[in-house]
Amino acid sequence: MKLYCAEDYDAMSRKAANFISAQVIMKPDCVLGLATGSTPIGTYKQLIEKFNNGDLDFSQVKTANLDEYKGLTKDNDQSYYYFMHTNLFKHINIKEENTNIPNGMEPDAEKECKGYDKVIEELGGVDLQLLGLGHNGHIGFNEPDDSFAKGTHIVDLQESTIEANKRFFASADDVPRQAYTMGIKTIMMARKVLLIVSGADKAEILHKVICGPVTPQVPASILQMHNDVTVIADKAALSKFTQQELEQL
């Protein structure tokens, strides 16, 4: 695991955008696994800036998003489809047909999950998976559980996740209770993983993820077993690490 400490959210976003840019430059037809949430917004802004400066070309890039709320239409401004188009896709030269997000409106969960795994398989797998970190250690919507989930599946969101995400909705009651998400196995099969973490409120969980035991109760802890993980976190998110722990990473 490689760990980069950034001064603050902006510096974290710049480093993450540089990392993703390197991937796109090295392999112009790469498959990027993308995340939503507040953490990657700055990274996406930086990528848009690089595209506007003529430094990046997304014309051959393909993407697969981690997750989508079940029951939200594409034009619902809280859907992850809407998020990705507003915060990234509509500002760059990516082709709509090269972007993939689970279909939250598919009522048949088995069909959607199998279909999404097939999409990722047909893309040839994910080259670089970008991840944010939930306060309970979730990645994608893989919530703490008794075992690690495998492929794409439907999940019941935990109260803590509903609570954390209600800031984007009119009220907690409006937060969907279920979501489709890539499984841990799918995430672990990505050739490279980039985890970005910002803020003191993530400090405790980030420390558990990196220094604690590997357990499905802290889903992101499985990343300790991946052979190519880069963590870019800001100082506040790294505030629970001792100097010695930081040096060992």
Ligand code: F6R
């Ligand atoms: C979103 C996702 C989630 C978020 C996590 C952190 O696609 O996969 O796992 O990355 O909930 O969210 P923020 O960045 O809003 O703190």
